[in-house]
Amino acid sequence: MNLLERLTFFIKDNSLFEDDDKILLTVSGGRDSMLLTFLLAKAGYQIAIAHCNFKLRGAESDLDECLVRDFAEAHGIPFYVRHFDTEQIASERGISIQMAARELRYSWFEELREALSFDKIAVAQHLNDHIETVLLNLSRGTGLQGLQGIQAKRDRLIRPLLFLKAEEVLHYVQEYQIPYRDDQSNFSTKYARNKVRIDIIPQFKKMQPDFERIFEQNIAHFKESYALLQQFITPLRNDLFIKEQEAWIIEKEKLRKHITDLPLLYELFSPFCFSKSVLTDLQSCFDKESGRLFQSEGYDLLLDRDFLIIREKEYKQEDETIITSETKSVSWRNYSFCCDYSHDVSIVRDKQIAKIDTNLLIFPLTLRAWKTGDYFYPLGMTGRKKLSDLFNNYKVNVFEKGNVPILINGNGDIIWVANYQLDNRYKISGNTNKVFILSCK
């Protein structure tokens, strides 16, 4: 097979795109992206070029842009370019220049794709990038998933050159006399990926001249093993994890037979990213501490009496709403509150309404969620009580209690656990002359 046939075969074999799809090609001017542009144009696909000028290497950056623009014009390929003040944006956002360039690049590509109705965005990564990714993951610690390398296709992003070795790319740009400009930063060993490229892969090639092909086969094997494992895990997970509205419910009884098998547990819970140490905790208190909460980056897991309940962390940021003396209405999460003042000192039995002695209030008041350690003096009880105990009494589970609005006075006192209980200190009394009425819907 010649190169064009190999490319077409790879595209078909991996279902990268359809013949009549419109492809937006991201072209830096380096040999990889120039070769890909040349080949896709030669194969007659509908392509356009998008070039980012990050202004990071002075005149060099502009020369890259010229090269790509000239090539696009010479081959009648639509050309789009955008200039970024990458350094400034990086410093504004407090992120690295690499990270900023990456974010700018992908958001502009996506914008362009949508605006001009492209079907796919093509990136020119090749086999050596694929292998570097795996070797990098190995150096940083990885499981089987980290051995999958770069995906040839993910959503609309495609990588049609993933079958080609770096040395083949060089060979073909020379053979076809394709213009390109090397980015000198690729040759520095400053970054880990460059170290893998320059110091590690060539050493492997000394042992094994066909290293890239062999490693490509390795990755294919690892992918197969991973997919095969998922083939067994997925039906088991589907059987165990029942989606109910916002939560996944797992019957403890059903999970019990797997609970001692940590590797299996880890795979089963992998969509929720619970660490092995958290799962080890879960194992050890599976039958002991119902009510305990376990956390991952994005999810909470509640170990209830008969069920495990997993929910996405909805409010990762602290959220608080302020009530000033002027506030008429306010909302906090899914609740809305109306504020009013009155001289009616009659008692209401409605848990959704708090009548408070206005003289005791220190504005601004705050509405927020429960925090560990919160306590107050519940009306109708003697003394101080932890909110967690109150919730336990009412059999409020961890997820619900996280959503109960707590009204805080300006001095930090808890005035009201909305929908549950008012604080004894803030109730209206014989001395009350003005009543603050807060009602919750």
Added chain:
Amino acid sequence: MNLLERLTFFIKDNSLFEDDDKILLTVSGGRDSMLLTFLLAKAGYQIAIAHCNFKLRGAESDLDECLVRDFAEAHGIPFYVRHFDTEQIASERGISIQMAARELRYSWFEELREALSFDKIAVAQHLNDHIETVLLNLSRGTGLQGLQGIQAKRDRLIRPLLFLKAEEVLHYVQEYQIPYRDDQSNFSTKYARNKVRIDIIPQFKKMQPDFERIFEQNIAHFKESYALLQQFITPLRNDLFIKEQEAWIIEKEKLRKHITDLPLLYELFSPFCFSKSVLTDLQSCFDKESGRLFQSEGYDLLLDRDFLIIREKEYKQEDETIITSETKSVSWRNYSFCCDYSHDVSIVRDKQIAKIDTNLLIFPLTLRAWKTGDYFYPLGMTGRKKLSDLFNNYKVNVFEKGNVPILINGNGDIIWVANYQLDNRYKISGNTNKVFILSCK
């Protein structure tokens, strides 16, 4: 934990041996095996030292032996040594010196272990050997299985030092002032493993100073994934592969639902080592070509009408038995043959007896198995017939036909397909004056 505690923890954690086990330590005199000896002695285990002098490095080899012997005497450890003429043995057997040394070493250790009733043989490989093995496998092509590294325990062989980094070994032999002698060949980059050790791992360590520990974790993850996959595959295999005497029988109907899933098939058949390309062949003729034989290094798989039948290759070597004019009796595989001469030209109907015109024989005759392309002129039929067709007529399956003794004349003619058919050209006729009688049991 200090070093001794780490060692003890590793021994217990991996159930390497029991406290009262007798351990035969294989000690080269290098830093790894000297440290292991020192530590196991210090921990109070029952140990003895076995040292091989391969005589490969002249006086150096003898100095190694002295060092180990002196150490053993100083610490009151039983010491066993054997001298090998490794180069000569390698050349006699036509194998590499490394291979010869390996074979000699392990067979002597095993001999010693049995003779002196040791429970385990301990080898001093460390974490870096473990990692080198995985990196070597990666450079040569591997699946998940090749990422398992060196086993800490396999049968009676144990590797108690597998938790320790190479640089830690060096640190501790210095700290404890343990004598050792470095084998200079370890520093040459002549062999692939040394390349990994000297050129590749240090490059990874430049990127990631804690590379060994991270890679140790990687390997642990890969092991878990592999074990987890086996957890799913094994019951499926046990359900499909039914062992009957010498064969494994698989119902085609049961296998059908998995037949298109090559990765699963590969895992299911993995104990029999069928390659993916052979299994792809099997897939493509699963419902078409019953009677076809598929082969791996050690096994034959027969695709029969309703079953797949797998058997171990019994006769990997060509085996032939010679019959001279003097032979009285001879055996071939499970059959025995008696040879006799007579003047009785009467016809026998017994398929186990061949009566042949002696004048036509060219000694020595040969008994061998059927080969592809074999043909003869069956008695009672006209013309030439392929043996494969004859076997088909008799519904002899592939395994059986491989065991049918074929009698070959000195000129290459097939004289007799024992137990089935004589060749027309060799039958006794009106001109026959001396009969050669071969009977098969």
